[in-house]
Amino acid sequence: MIARISQRVFQQILPHPILSVALFMVWMLMSSPAGTGHATIALIVALLVPQVMRALEPDRVRVRSPLAIIRLLWRLFLDVLASNWNTARIVLGYRKRTRKAGFVNIQLECSNRYALACLAIIVTSTPGTTWVQYDRYSRVLLLHVLDLRDEDDWKAILHDRYESLLMEIFP
Amino acid sequence: MEIILAIGIGILTASGVWLLLRPRTFQVIIGLGLLGYAVNLFIFAMGRLKAGAPPLVHPGKVDTSAYADPVPQALVLTAIVISFALTALYLVVLLTARGITGTDHVDGHEAE
Amino acid sequence: MLTAPAHMPDLPMWAAIAVTALCIFGALLALVGSIGLKTLKTMYERLHAPTMASTLAMATIVAAMIIYFSFAEGRLTLKPLLIAIFLTVTTPVTMTLLARASIYRDRVEGREGVPKDDM
Amino acid sequence: MNQALLLLIPFATPFIAAIAASFLPTKARNAAATLASAASLIGVIALLCLYPVIASGQVARFAVEWLPTLDIAFRLRLDGFAWLFALIVQAIGALVVLYARYYMSPEDPVPRFFSFLMAFMGAMTGVVMSGDMIQLVLFWELTSFFSFLLIGYWNHSESAQNGARMALTVTALGGLCLLAGVVVLGRIVGSFDMDVVLASADLVKNSPLYLPALCLILMGALTKSAQFPFHFWLPRAMAAPTPVSAYLHSATMVKAGVFLLVRFWPVLAGTPEWGYIVGGAGMFTLLFGAWTAVFQNDLKGLLAYSTISHLGLITLLLGMGTPLALVAAIFHIVNHATFKASLFMAAGVIDHETGTRDLRKLSGLRKTMPYTAALAIVAAAAMAGVPLLNGFLSKEMFLAEALQAPEGRDFSLMVPILATVASALSVLYSVRFIHQVFFGPPATDLPKSPHEPPRWMRFPIELLVLICVVVGTIPALTIAPVLGFAVKSVLGDATPYYSLSIWHGFNLPLLMSFIALIGGTTAYVLFGKRINRADKAWIVGRFSGARAFERAMRWLNISAEWMVLQLGSKKQQWRIRVLVIAAILAGLVAAGFGGLGMKEAGITIQRPGIGFTLIWIVASVCALAAAWQAKYHRLAAVILMAGCGVVSALTFVWFSAPDLAVTQILVEIVTGVLLLLGLRWLPKRSVAMAPSKTDFASRRRRAMDIAIATLAGLGMAVMAFAVMTRPGGSHLSSFLLEESYPRGGGRNVVNVLLVDFRAFDTLGEITVLGIVALTIWALLRRFRPAEESRGITEQRRVQDRHDKQHEQRQSGDTLRETMLIPSVVMKWTFPFIILLALHLFLRGHDLPGGGFAAGVAMSVAFILQYMAEGARWVEERLRIRPLYWIGGGLLITTLTGMASWLFNYPFLTTYFQYGSLPWVEKVPLATAVIFDLGVALLVVGATVLMLTAIAHQSLRTAREIEPVKAPEEGV
């Protein structure tokens, strides 16, 4: 009972704890060099601003497995490096003949909005792939790929490297 | 630097004036926009060009020659805001006129 | 002989070189992106090019900035990270939207080279 | 009684009566008439009371200060001449009032009539009694004005409208000239005081400004007294009710002109210019008027032209410039007033009783209206100059003077001959009048059956005719003394000897009189029938002054229209082109065609950087392309314009204006959204609509515009360059840089400028923003989109159709899917943008940022939500009341400013302290922050209001054409 009340109070005060943390950190970054004064303000901001989010009724964010997040970020970092390299080469005309660009339809498994959003961000942030269209009913993603060697390759990369991790993070 | 900015202001002005003299309201609004840039930069130029010297002073004795002239900057700020507001207004007026008169000619009717 | 203007604080040579290299690398990468924007043949191919600027180029320049100002101000300055965070989150939004819009337009106009099954 | 008061009575009473009459009920005929006659009688009595003063040769004066700095006062000045004139005005006025009481129909709203009449009387008295030239002009114009109202009294009648308008036009124009003339005269003399002016004859006549003054004053006098070629308004003015004609066109209005000539006679007369102009105009008018009068078939028309002719006679006398001629003129003024007033009244009676004024229809009225006939015949005889009547006496004097015309002049012989001819003509029309109306067989086809008018309607005529007879028979006992001091008051010591006896022996004038009488009568006998048949006057009939006037007016109209067309344009492009050309010219001329002092100032220049050059190539290309594309590719133009915006923001970064860069970028973003919101309502303009071939004119116009644009650009570039390359730094900026921190409490000088040094500018600037938002919002509430943009957009239609075609999908799914990912991000950026706004706000005073930037950033946060989820969704969840934000922002800023009053400081004085709140280290606590908060609130409100007002249009349901309601079923 008490636990439930305290949980509700907690929800009242901190409707989006992750957001609050993020806001706190962003504020501290923004106002660097930040001393205690700014920390106070950051705290107030972190407590007050999420209240506004109540009005916008976003879906609740539930994040599991922080480790997976770090793994995801690391993978993303590596892929971004690699694909930057590839794309630069393509742009500079190294692989003019052999390259073929095109669309790929990929059947996705996850349906969590946040997971999809993260996937979209990841895919699009990686030079060489762009998230074009997603069908909610069929869960098919239309992807554009700059260097389309093998469709299945891309499907596999997407599923194995990212989607599985994301499904771990956003159950 | 001065010559580049001066030429730039000139080209913005010329483009803006050309559009201002066109018969279509949308051309006029774009012209006003371009002229707005030109005029803002012109005001800004009146403070002379100084790189790396924003007027953010440090407490204590101020070496006024080490800072860009803040006055034109303040004037430009005001001008930006006002020209933004008036662009919005002209936009709405031109939309209304397009709806009521059935034409986008600046006279509110097609030229004879 | 190249001389530094008076306003620039001194920093270790390695840092200076790192900052310079990162900056130049980032800038060149951004340039490559823009060149891609110009040279690539279709709209969808061109979409990929500026991503280099918004990812790696941005990252190197942000890194350069962090290094530089950490030395210049004598303490760790992570503020430029904000740019990295926000740009990473927001750029994809525009790219996907733009891709979606152009595929819609291409389909409506019945252009070649786009999957046709949907709007 | 007090002399001043006595002077004031005849002047003021009519005005008081006029005002009083205007308050009477519409039908109060008797009350109004009583009021008016009482007023004029009081005036007469007051004047009579002043007789001893005047008779003793004194001048009665009364003055009140009015415009001391111009040396203009309200001065009443009554000398003999003025007294005589005022008496005529008031006395005949009284008679006309009595007459009008019976003349006007009971249905007429006569109080108005009497009100106008009294006002006119007052104005006329004002003219006569003016002791100040300006005041004279003032009342002069008032007489024009009230005569306009009187002539147009029957305002439903078109002839009344036209007659009134013509009379006003001509006489007011004369009045304007008179004003100018009087000002010049005053300049010569150095005073407007009539006494001073009248005593400065030599000064005036020797002045180089004499001729302009004379011409201008004569313009006034001659138009007013209907002298050729300005005579034409008078016949048209006959559209007035007859009492008005009887009053205005015998004794008052038209006499004002000759009054003026007499008044200024001592100062202006006697020069050859005077002689030629005044004499010439008089002579011509005399003959022309008489000749035309002969041919008039309308009773009042005849009298009108006769009046013109007699005024010509008086003018001619005045033009002669001799003292004796002046005596004759004054005498004839009086005589003409009496006989012409009575004739007009008689004509009115005839009109009233018979229903017509047509001489050809009227006949034999002596049978049915014997008494009136007798009176009219006597009066007409006086007009013809029959002996033993007053007209004879003055005409004798006129003929005598005509003989005295100074020798050596070319026309010396012509004058007496023409004078005799004119007299004969006068006899002719008088005889024609009498014979046509009263003799012959009684008319049978008159609209009404005539009989004698009521007793008191006749009385004024009787009295006037009596005066004609009495003056004509015993002038020495009646008019002589009055005429004596009237003449003396004008001529002073120069008063000549003259005799008013009826018999001067057989002399040349008498002979001429007889020739005229016999000649006139004979002519009538010989030509009477043919004259009756004539449509218009022989010879001169083809010339119509009125037509000339109307043609002149039409010409004036046409040329005015032409001028407006030539010197102006309805085309906005033309107008703006003129503005730009004007600005270019202004700059060029003022700068002395290129000499911008660049050589002298010396040029200190920074070497152009490659990067900077490159970004400006971007901006230039964008600008030129935007100019090229804005007509058919609006979206491209918007994008290209944004390119220019980016570069100008970069320029601000480059040259040390971080605040500007921040603001420019923010505004750029909002403007982009705004233009796109607008584009939705602007139907496409397709290239196909362009004319396939551009004609030469439009090519030339474009070439010209390119030239203008190039010049403008060049001008701006040169000026910018010239300023930038010379040393800068002002005392102003030095002060601000130095004092910003110690006295403004902020390190960011630009921000301190905005919220402290020049906070008042900011207050105005946000007010502009608020006003514009309000205006946009108001305007869009009645928004009516373009035909082509109504309903949902093409894209939405296609996508909705697609959604409907697929079974699983619902309408709107395409949108939902499209926004699925973006809306997540856009939603979650909301708190971070709020953070950014707060950040910008709080650091503003010391670092780049500030209330405005914070406000725009905040509004972008809202707009993003609108874009992500749609207006309805957002507004169901976030109740944004932009008007409150605007109002609140304005209130906060203003109240912050006013708070300084509590500490006895001027508006917007800021207070700051480097406070240390617990946990918060040194943070500047300035009231400027509160001010900035108001700014931010307003900016949020205004920006959101503007954007959402446009956005809301998509939500509004189009009004359907209402179906015709089925009639409800009966019970």
Add this chain to the structure above:
Amino acid sequence: MTPSLLEHLTILPIILPLMAAAIMLLLKEQRYKTKATLSLAVCAAILGTALLLLQEASVGGSGGSDTARVYSLGNWAAPFGIVLVADRLSTLMLALIAVVGAAGLIFALARWDRAGPRFHALYLLLIMGVNGAVLTGDLFNLFVFFEVMLAASYGLLLHGSGEKRVRAGLGYVAINLTASLFFLIGVALVYGTVGALNMADLAARVPYIAAEDRALFEAGCAILGIAFLIKAAAWPLGLWLPGAYSAASAPVAAVFTLLSKVGVYVLLRLSMLMFHPDSGDSAGLGQSVLLVLGLATVIFGGAGVIAAQRLERVIGYAVMASSGTVLAIVGLGQANALGGALFYMTASTLASAALFLIAEILVRGEDRAAIGSDAFFDDEYTDPFEADDVEEVGRVMPRSLALLGAFFALAALVVASMPPLAGFIGKLGIFIGLLEGEGASLPASWWVIGILTFSSFATLLALVRFGIEGFWKRDESHALAVRSPEFVAIGGLIACCVWLTIAGGAALSYTEHTGDWLTRPGDYVAAVLKGRL
């Protein structure tokens, strides 16, 4: 700073309307009564303030000397902060604004304030802008207040909507935006060369501008001048005026008569301050241009008055001509005639405002179609012109036509500057002033007199024509419905004209004194800068 609330008098005309407008935005739209009351109270307060200041200005400072009341905003002294300066001229303008503003407001209370949303707020903000423009002593702040005034005028011009207004608004906004850009360019150049924005500071510095900077400075002033000439509606820059003013709703058109006068005011103020005979090489800059353009404006206005087919346009052209008159006098540089010109300006502004109000009543029947373009959206804001509710008709006042006719006649006499009313005194003052001293030997004086006489005549012609049309040819069938506020408004303006005539001595002596004060810019500069430099 003396601790007295009276010291803050100068700023009241600006912040009172601002505050009231802000409060109105917080009120619901339906609360007309509250808003009307508030507006009236503010107008009354402004009028009171203006009269107090006028009284002070006419009495003068200590020892009867002329002073300028200087109010340093933010307590920053003159060249560094923004100051408000209430001297004889600005106070005169202030009083004129207060009177015309109050009249327009009262007139609007009869119906116009409900013809569109937020009328009162916009109206008060317009008054604020105009007041600010005449009070400020700072060039850039002048720009800001011009913009406040113009922004509100855009809103008010479009108030009531309809095709006519929107079309007119399109041109009006574009022209004025262009003018504002010129204004900015001019201010920028002035700052770039002189380094000052305060008018007094500028005036003090003009004689000492370095020779090589002078050309640029003068180019800036010339461009600035063009901007003001556009606002003052000088030919050929002011062609926008008749169309815009005649399209506006009556109370708005009435206050608009002030706007062009503000343009004239600024030209007068700046040219007298900066280019007076002692101002070194720049003395008399642009005077001949002002003279020529002023006269051309009078001629063009006169022609327009004759050619115009609608009464509102006639008045518009008359307003142009009246601007031109004052401009010509400023350009002539005859200080003696300045007093007359100011007097004339005051009187003609009052009367043309009255005429705009009368004109609207006269054309009310015809204009219905123009006001209510058919609405497209069904959640339309309903305004009183579309609804045929009973209150609309109003009680027909007995003799309303006669009274209105009398008002029309009186106003027409003033606008045509015919005797006996105030317009005549003004023109007389001009004539006499022109011919004083050496003036009589200047051909320009005679040209001015001739052209002004022509314009009087033209105005008279046109107004007589429209008077006959409006009052004599009036169809008996549709009676004139005039509400009492409308009578009060028009009557008030006419009463002011009459008062100006009767008390012409005092009023003229005030304006002449003002003209004299303007020819001594040194005193102004001293008062503003208080010896600081």
Add this chain to the structure above:
Amino acid sequence: MTPAAIVYWGTGFAQVVLALSMLVSAWRILIGPRAQDRVLGLDTLYLNAMLLILVHCIRMSLTAYFEAALILAIIGFTSTVALAKFLMRGEVIE
């Protein structure tokens, strides 16, 4: 060469490169051919401008300009989103 000089000249060079990059993206805005190409060009222009500002911060050794870049990073995408949505739906806010 001092370290500071290296940074100064290096960043100067980077700026030139970035400006060149802007020029190239402006080319895309200019030639299109389609609206979405122009939008993409504009987005790239914004991006490059932001990088340019960051490099300028280093070059001038001033963080004062940082906020301009930060704003571009956080809300700069608004314009592009609006443009893209306009292309997709014909209106920005429904």
